[in-house]
Amino acid sequence: MKKTTGRKPAKACYEHIGGKLGQLLLEQFVEKGWIAKDHPSDRHYYITDKGQEEFTKLGLDLSQIKEE
Structure with a gap:
């Protein structure tokens, strides 16, 4: 991986x-x-209805999250 300057930690x-x-x-x-x-x-x-729509648009599979 190429090293870059000023990388921010995640x-x-x-x-x-x-x-x-x-x-x-x-x-x-x-x-x-x-x-x-x-x-x-x-x-x-909790994830709102809007959040479910938006996270799905981002390609997240929310079925992996168990309901409470």
């Missing part, structure tokens, strides 16, 4: 995207209405 945390990239993705998904919480104090998010 950290993994327990096989999930972590670090600043993970934070920025989370913020954008919330802002766009792709994920949401029922209550601000909730720890977990």
